[in-house]
Amino acid sequence: MTAATPKRRSRGPWRLLWDKLRRDRAAMLGLWVLTALYLGAIFAPFLAPHHFSTQVRERNWHPPQIFDLHLFHEGEFKGPFVYDTEREGDFIAEYRTTDRVVPLTLFAEGDAYTFLGVDSTRHLFGRADGQPLYLLGADQYGRDILSRVLYGGRISLSVGLLGILISMTLGMLIGGIAGYFGGAIDFALMRLVELILALPGLYLILTVQHAFGQNLPSSQSYLIIVGVLAFIGWAGNARVIRGMVLSLKAHEYVTAAEALGLPRLRIIVRHILPNTLSFVIVTATLAVPYYILGEVALSFLGVGIQEPEASWGNMLRDAQNVRYLTDYKWVVTPGFFIFLAVMAFNFLGDGLRDAADPRALDKR
Amino acid sequence: MWTYVARRLLAIPPLLLATSFLTHCLLAAAPGDYFSRLEDNPAISAEYLAALRAQANVDGGLLARYWAWLTHAVQGDFGHSFHFDLEVFTLIGERLGNTLLLSSSALVLAWGLALPLGVLAGVKQGTWIDKAVGFISFMGLSVPRVFFALLMVMFAASTGWFPTGGMRDPIDWDDFTPWEQWVDVAHHTVLPALVVGTTQMARYMRQMRAEMVETLGKDFVRTARAKGLAPWEVVWKHAFGNAINPLITLFGYSLAALLTGAFLVEVVFGWPGLATLTVDAVFSQDEPVVMGSVVMATVMLVLGNLAADLLLGLVDPRISLE
Numbered sequence: 161m162t163a164a165t166p167k168r169r170s171r172g173p174w175r176l177l178w179d180k181l182r183r184d185r186a187a188m189l190g191l192w193v194l195t196a197l198y199l200g201a202i203f204a205p206f207l208a209p210h211h212f213s214t215q216v217r218e219r220n221w222h223p224p225q226i227f228d229l230h231l232f233h234e235g236e237f238k239g240p241f242v243y244d245t246e247r248e249g250d251f252i253a254e255y256r257t258t259d260r261v262v263p264l265t266l267f268a269e270g271d272a273y274t275f276l277g278v279d280s281t282r283h284l285f286g287r288a289d290g291q292p293l294y295l296l297g298a299d300q301y302g303r304d305i306l307s308r309v310l311y312g313g314r315i316s317l318s319v320g321l322l323g324i325l326i327s328m329t330l331g332m333l334i335g336g337i338a339g340y341f342g343g344a345i346d347f348a349l350m351r352l353v354e355l356i357l358a359l360p361g362l363y364l365i366l367t368v369q370h371a372f373g374q375n376l377p378s379s380q381s382y383l384i385i386v387g388v389l390a391f392i393g394w395a396g397n398a399r400v401i402r403g404m405v406l407s408l409k410a411h412e413y414v415t416a417a418e419a420l421g422l423p424r425l426r427i428i429v430r431h432i433l434p435n436t437l438s439f440v441i442v443t444a445t446l447a448v449p450y451y452i453l454g455e456v457a458l459s460f461l462g463v464g465i466q467e468p469e470a471s472w473g474n475m476l477r478d479a480q481n482v483r484y485l486t487d488y489k490w491v492v493t494p495g496f497f498i499f500l501a502v503m504a505f506n507f508l509g510d511g512l513r514d515a516a517d518p519r520a521l522d523k524r
Numbered sequence: 525m526w527t528y529v530a531r532r533l534l535a536i537p538p539l540l541l542a543t544s545f546l547t548h549c550l551l552a553a554a555p556g557d558y559f560s561r562l563e564d565n566p567a568i569s570a571e572y573l574a575a576l577r578a579q580a581n582v583d584g585g586l587l588a589r590y591w592a593w594l595t596h597a598v599q600g601d602f603g604h605s606f607h608f609d610l611e612v613f614t615l616i617g618e619r620l621g622n623t624l625l626l627s628s629s630a631l632v633l634a635w636g637l638a639l640p641l642g643v644l645a646g647v648k649q650g651t652w653i654d655k656a657v658g659f660i661s662f663m664g665l666s667v668p669r670v671f672f673a674l675l676m677v678m679f680a681a682s683t684g685w686f687p688t689g690g691m692r693d694p695i696d697w698d699d700f701t702p703w704e705q706w707v708d709v710a711h712h713t714v715l716p717a718l719v720v721g722t723t724q725m726a727r728y729m730r731q732m733r734a735e736m737v738e739t740l741g742k743d744f745v746r747t748a749r750a751k752g753l754a755p756w757e758v759v760w761k762h763a764f765g766n767a768i769n770p771l772i773t774l775f776g777y778s779l780a781a782l783l784t785g786a787f788l789v790e791v792v793f794g795w796p797g798l799a800t801l802t803v804d805a806v807f808s809q810d811e812p813v814v815m816g817s818v819v820m821a822t823v824m825l826v827l828g829n830l831a832a833d834l835l836l837g838l839v840d841p842r843i844s845l846e
Contacts, residue, residue, distance in 0.1 A: 358539055358829070360821035362787045363802055367547055367814065370806050371554040453668055457788055460670055461803060479674045480792065482688050486681040495671030503666040 177438075180515035187511020193504035197497070201313035203275075208307035209286045209293045211271035213468040216292050216302035221253035221488045224297035224305075233261050240264045242287070253488075263288045297490035299478060305493050312470035312494065315378075316455055317501065319386055323451030324444045326390035331397025332440065336428040338398065339405025350402070356395035362457065365392065369463035378469040385464055389454040397443065404436045438516040446509035449502040456498055472498050525837070532830050539826065540819055544597070547818045548590045551811050558606040558809040580606060593815060602819075603812035607805070612816040616798070620820060622691060623797035626786055629713045630721030631778065638725045639768070642732025646767070647759055649737055657729060664726025669719055673792035676715045687712050689794035716793040720786045724778050728771060735767035742766075775835065 171179065181187050200207060225242050232238065244260040247253070268286025272279065287293045296306040338349040368388050369381075376384070408414070409432060417427045452472075458464035459473025467474065475494040478484055484491050559577055562568050584592070596603060602612035645657035680686040687693075691712050692705070700708060739745060740763055748762045790799040798817055805813035 354535075355539060355542055358822065358826055359543060360818060360825055362799075363818050363821050364543070364547065364550075366803065366806050367550040367818070371550045453670075456668065456670060460788065461791065462807075476670060476674065482677060482681050485674065485678045489678065492671065492674050492678065495668065495674060498668045499666065499671055502668055506666050 177512075177515050181511050184511040184514065186507045187515075190504040190507030190511065193500060194508065197313060197501055197504070198317060200310050201317050204307075204310035204314055205273040205275045206280070206282070207284050208304070208310040209268070209270060209283050209295070210304040210307040211273060212303065212308045212311035212470040214271055214292075214303060214307075216298070218247060219292060219294070219298055219302040220300050221484075222255055222292075222294045222298035222302065223488075224294060224490050226295045228257070229264075238263065242293070244291075262291070264293070296493050297488070299475075299491065300484070305475070305490060308470035308475055309472070309494055309497055312472045312475055313497070315382060315465055315469070315471040316452055316473065316498070319382070319389070319455040320448040320452040320501075320505075323386050323389045323393065323454070324448050326386065327393035327447075328397055328440055328444050330390065330394035332401050332433050332436065333429075334394065335398035335401025336405050336433050337425075339402040340409055340424065340428050340432065342406075346402070350399070353395040353399050356392060357399075359392065361392045365389070365454070365458065366461065366463060369458055375466075378465055381465060385455055385458055386451075389451050393447070393450065397440075397447075400439070400443070401433075401436055404439065405432055408432050408435050442509060442513045442516055445505060445512055448505045452498065452501055452505075525834075529830070529834070532826075532833075536823065536826055540822060541594075543822045544594070544815060544819055545590060547815055548593065549586065551809070551814060552586050552589075554809060556809065558811065560809075593812075597815075597819070602816040605805075605810055605813045607808050607810045607813070612812045615801070615813065616816045616820050619796060619798045619801045619817075620824075622795065623786060623790070623799065625709075626713065626716055626720060626790070626795055626797060629717035630786070631724070633717050634721035634725035634728060634778075637721075638728035639732055642729040643736050643759065643764060643767075645729070645733040646736025646740065654733070657733065661726040661729040661733075664722045664729075667722065669723070670788045670792060672722060673716070673719045673789045676719055677792060680715055686715050689792075691796050716786075716789050716795055719789050719793075728774065731771055731774060732767065735770055736763060739763045739767040772835065 181191075205211075222245065225245075228242055230238070230241055230243070233241070238261055241261050241263045243257045244262050245255040245257050248256050264285055265288045266285055267282045268284075268288070269281055269290060270283045270286050272281045274280075285293075292298070292302070292304060294304055294306075296304075296309065299305055299308070334349055334353075338346040365388050369384065372384055405428075414427065414431060417431050418424075422431075455464055455471060456473035456476070459471045460476050462474075462477065465471035465474050472494040476492070479491045479495070557577075558580070559573055562573055562576075593603065600613065602616070604610070605612055605615055608615055641657050641660075645654040648654055677688050680688045691709060693700070693708050697705065697708065740759075745758060745763055748758045753762075786795075786797065787799040789795070790797045791803055794800065798821065802814060802817040802821075804810075805817065
């Protein structure tokens with residue numbers, strides 16, 4: 161504790177948390193990466209040069225052009241541009257870079273989309289000649305992988321948030337009820353928790369998806385994925401919350417609330433559960449990757465989000481072909497984004513845990 | 525302790541009833557059945573198909589069929605696979621063996637790498653070795669297994685140093701001597717085991733380093749140093765034995781995690797284990813196989829958790845199992 165802080169105003173718990181978090185470089189990096197990823201997903205229609213389903217078959221497996229961005233052509237400043245490519249060979253996708261300069265422009269004309277009720281054909285950037293731009297390469301149908309990654313993030317990243325929201329709410333409610341009431345209710349709920357924890361998760365999810373998720377529109381398939389993952393995921397949270405509630409309910413303020421004759425559910429939700437929030441936030445942050453990876457696993461196995469819709473999991477399906485994997489290495493790009501998202505959540509979660517832990521005050 | 529074990533084991537049958545019934549309902553809810561795809565085949569007559577269905581008992585009521593499965597299953601008869609011409613019991617036994625081979629190799633690899641590297645990082649605290657180990661363990665904790673597995677397949681295919689999938693050489697296997705067969709399987713196991721074991725390795729490595737740093741700061745280590753013992757003796761004879769204790773508790777929990785962790789890795793590497801079998805069976809609606817493998821996976825999971833708790837009780841005298 162430094163004495164050099166003359167005017168000390170009391171800071172609220174959230175402010176304290178934020179102040180500590182802000183000094184954690186790794187956590188802030190995670191936060192920035194996540195902000196970028198989520199913004200990219202939200203504004204995907206505008207940011208992506210193409211629509212996720214736009215196919216240009218004669219440009220299949222076009223290599224990534226991101227390392228081929230230039231500013232100078234023969235010593236002359238041209239602004240950002242790429243060199244045009246020409247296809248060689250009909251069956252094998254090979255491309256030759258020509259010396260034709262194709263400038264990139266802002267607000268390029270492209271595929272039509274509707275975003276926030278506005279119809280538009282303008283994309284943040286694109287080739288001036290209207291040809292497809294493949295910054296991260298093209299897939300087997302000549303679809304732009306960058307665009308599909310951005311659109312796919314809408315599914316893969318939101319599954320994480322929605323899944324954790326559902327499972328945490330369930331976990332808090334059921335854990336709170338079990339811990340507060342105790343007795344037979346507690347016994348029954350905890351046996352249910354144990355049952356769910358003992359289920360071989362992926363085996364069951366796979367069966368569920370196969371039974372209900374086939375040939376459904378993506379939006380419904382998406383809801384089933386989230387529902388199933390959350391159904392398996394709440395149990396662990398409920399068990400920990402129950403333990404916390406068991407000790408919390410012995411406090412005087414609970415007795416006071418009871419003496420006032422408040423409804424018991426209200427006592428649980430308004431008075432007891434808020435005290436578990438710091439645990440909940442840390443756990444939730446660290447658990448988001450579980451849902452992201454769950455969607456990836458299901459879509460990768462072919463029972464999740466279906467083509468032509470893009471998700472990071474179903475994009476990786478192409479990589480199951482060993483020949484694609486060796487000849488067109490950029491097919492694993494979505495995996496890199498999954499990695500990035502998982503890593504960022506881990507960074508942020510670790511940082512939050514340190515910041516929320518009062519004992520870790522003077523560490524480092 | 526034995527009453528504890530007995531109580532835990534007694535909890536298994538109801539659990540199996542619940543999972544198998546749930547799986548049964550889910551399988552029944554899926555449209556069509558295994559024989560649906562044969563309907564389009566002109567070489568198979570409708571009568572024959574009906575006979576096949578009757579034999580496989582896929583048409584009866586939900587409860588009646590479950591009862592039929594259950595009465596056979598409790599006698600150890602898990603039925604006959606529709607797809608493979610094999611008893612489900614034999615099939616799953618074989619695949620489970622392969623999964624366990626993969627998991628145990630992963631475990632050996634994880635511990636074999638994590639302990640020396642963790643100790644090294646703890647001893648050489650703050651040096652580049654420490655930083656490299658920290659980086660590796662951090663990456664290992666964050667990298668998604670599917671992604672890592674795909675990268676490894678890419679590596680294997682580009683360099684040709686390792687096979688890209690499967691468990692044994694598809695062509696020459698039968699001509700191999702037992703020793704060559706052993707080498708071949710080991711060769712196929714390295715990459716998938718590495719992927720499966722990475723998360724565990726990262727966790728142990730981090731833990732080992734932290735324990736080592738803490739132990740090296742203790743008085744008895746200083747005493748050992750002051751006695752003039754060789755540095756390696758201080759580290760391995762005095763510090764290591766004390767530092768490794770908490771890791772043993774971690775070991776138990778990794779048993780169940782290894783089983784589930786291998787799921788996608790098996791699929792990516794085409795490893796003929798329980799996970800690939802289940803995925804194939806779910807897709808082809810090979811009901812007896814799905815039922816059998818879900819039951820098997822549940823049993824493994826419960827036994828793994830039980831082993832973890834028992835180990836915990838043995839290592840930590842503060843935990844009472846009663």
